[in-house]
Amino acid sequence: MPDMAEQKATNIVWHQGAVTREDRELLNGHKGCTVWLTGLSGSGKSTIAVALEKLLLDKGVRAFILDGDNVRHGLNKNLGFSPEDRTENIRRIGEVAKLFTNAGVVTLTAFISPYRADRDQVREVMDAGDFVEVHVHAPLEVCEQRDVKGLYKKARAGEIKEFTGISAPYEAPEKAELMIDTSALSVEQSAQTIFDHLAKAGLLPA
Amino acid sequence: MPDMAEQKATNIVWHQGAVTREDRELLNGHKGCTVWLTGLSGSGKSTIAVALEKLLLDKGVRAFILDGDNVRHGLNKNLGFSPEDRTENIRRIGEVAKLFTNAGVVTLTAFISPYRADRDQVREVMDAGDFVEVHVHAPLEVCEQRDVKGLYKKARAGEIKEFTGISAPYEAPEKAELMIDTSALSVEQSAQTIFDHLAKAGLLPA
Numbered sequence: 115m116p117d118m119a120e121q122k123a124t125n126i127v128w129h130q131g132a133v134t135r136e137d138r139e140l141l142n143g144h145k146g147c148t149v150w151l152t153g154l155s156g157s158g159k160s161t162i163a164v165a166l167e168k169l170l171l172d173k174g175v176r177a178f179i180l181d182g183d184n185v186r187h188g189l190n191k192n193l194g195f196s197p198e199d200r201t202e203n204i205r206r207i208g209e210v211a212k213l214f215t216n217a218g219v220v221t222l223t224a225f226i227s228p229y230r231a232d233r234d235q236v237r238e239v240m241d242a243g244d245f246v247e248v249h250v251h252a253p254l255e256v257c258e259q260r261d262v263k264g265l266y267k268k269a270r271a272g273e274i275k276e277f278t279g280i281s282a283p284y285e286a287p288e289k290a291e292l293m294i295d296t297s298a299l300s301v302e303q304s305a306q307t308i309f310d311h312l313a314k315a316g317l318l319p320a
Numbered sequence: 321m322p323d324m325a326e327q328k329a330t331n332i333v334w335h336q337g338a339v340t341r342e343d344r345e346l347l348n349g350h351k352g353c354t355v356w357l358t359g360l361s362g363s364g365k366s367t368i369a370v371a372l373e374k375l376l377l378d379k380g381v382r383a384f385i386l387d388g389d390n391v392r393h394g395l396n397k398n399l400g401f402s403p404e405d406r407t408e409n410i411r412r413i414g415e416v417a418k419l420f421t422n423a424g425v426v427t428l429t430a431f432i433s434p435y436r437a438d439r440d441q442v443r444e445v446m447d448a449g450d451f452v453e454v455h456v457h458a459p460l461e462v463c464e465q466r467d468v469k470g471l472y473k474k475a476r477a478g479e480i481k482e483f484t485g486i487s488a489p490y491e492a493p494e495k496a497e498l499m500i501d502t503s504a505l506s507v508e509q510s511a512q513t514i515f516d517h518l519a520k521a522g523l524l525p526a
Contacts (some may be wrong), residue, residue: 180419184422193409213394
C-alpha cells in the first residue's frame with residue numbers, strides 16, 4: 115500500500131499527464147465547437163442539423179446533435195415551459211454543449227431558444243470562438259405553412275399557450291455568426307453554408 | 321421556395337440519412353460506453369479516471385471525464401447537497417453520460433454517488449452493456465489517512481455535515497462490473513484493470 119507521500123506524488127505525475135482538449139482535438143483532426151441553431155418552429159433547425167451532421171461525418175468530423183428528442187425526454191424531463199423553466203432548459207443545454215465542445219465534438223443544438231438573454235448566457239459560459247450562433251430564419255408565414263408537426267394550427271386554435279411567434283415572442287439574434295434563410299436556400303445549401311463557415315474559421319480539417 | 325410536399329420529402333430523405341451511433345462508432349474505431357466510478361472520497365476515483373483517460377487516448381480511444389470540476393461548477397451549479405439535490409445531481413450526470421455514450425465516447429464519471437438507487441437509476445436509463453459500474457474501494461481508514469483535500473479532518477471536526485463514510489452512508493454496489501481495491505493496486509494497475517475489462521467486453525479496438 116502506498117504511503118501518503120507516494121500517493122501524492124503519484125497524483126501529481128498523473129495529473130501532469132492528464133489529457134487536454136488539445137490532445138483530443140489532435141486525435142480527432144478537428145476542433146470542438148458548438149453550432150447553436152435558433153429560430154422559429156418549422157424554420158428548419160432540426161432538418162439542417164441532421165444534414166450538417168451527415169456532411170461532417172462524411173468528412174470524418176465527429177458531430178453530435180442535442181435536440182428536443184434527446185434532451186427534453188432525458189436531462190430536462192423535469193422542466194416545463196414556464197419562463198424560468200425555459201431559461202433553465204437553455205442553461206443546461208448550454209452547459210452540456212460546453213462539455214461536448216471540450217470533448218472535441220462539433221456540437222449541434224436545435225432548439226427554438228427564443229430569448230436573446232438565454233442565448234447570450236450560453237455564449238458567455240463558452241470560450242471565445244467556441245460558440246457559433248446560427249439564426250435559422252424563415253418568415254413566420256412560411257413556417258406556419260410548413261407546420262410539419264401541426265403545432266401552428268393548435269397554437270392558432272388556442273390549444274397551445276405561449277407558442278413562439280404566435281403568442282410568445284421570438285427575439286431574433288443581433289450578432290449571430292450566420293443567418294440562414296430557409297425560404298431561399300435548400301436544406302443541402304443551408305448545411306453546406308454552415309459547413310463552409312466552420313471550415314473557414316479553421317475548425318475543420320483543411 | 322419548396323412547397324410542403326417537397327419539404328416533407330426532403331425531410332424524409334435526410335432523416336433516412338441521419339448519422340447513427342453505429343456510424344460514429346465506426347468512424348472512431350471503438351464503442352461508446354460509460355465507466356461509472358463510485359467510492360468514498362479519497363478512494364482514488366478521479367486519479368484513476370485521469371490515468372485511464374490517458375491510457376485510452378494513447379490507444380486512439382476518445383474518452384471524456386465528467387467530475388466535480390466540470391459538472392458541479394457548470395450544469396449542476398444550482399444544486400446543493402440535500403438528499404433530493406444529490407439524487408438530481410446523479411440523475412443529470414447519468415443523462416449526460418448517456419448522451420456522451422451515444423456520441424461514441426468512452427465516458428468516465430468520478431463521483432462518490434453513495435446511493436445504490438441513484439446509480440441503479442442511471443443503469444436503467446442506459447442501454448444494456450453501456451453502463452460499467454466500477455466500485456473504487458479502499459477501507460475508510462485508508463481514505464481518511466490519504467485525506468488529499470483535508471475533507472475528512474473537517475468532517476471529523478463537524479465542519480462538514482453529512483460527509484459520506486463519516487456522517488452519511490455509502491451504499492456499496494452489489495452488482496458492480498468491477499471492484500478495484502486501491503489499497504492493494506497502484507493507480508497504473510487500477511487503470512489497466514479497467515482498460516482490460518473494456519477491451520474484453522469488446523468496447524475497444526482489438
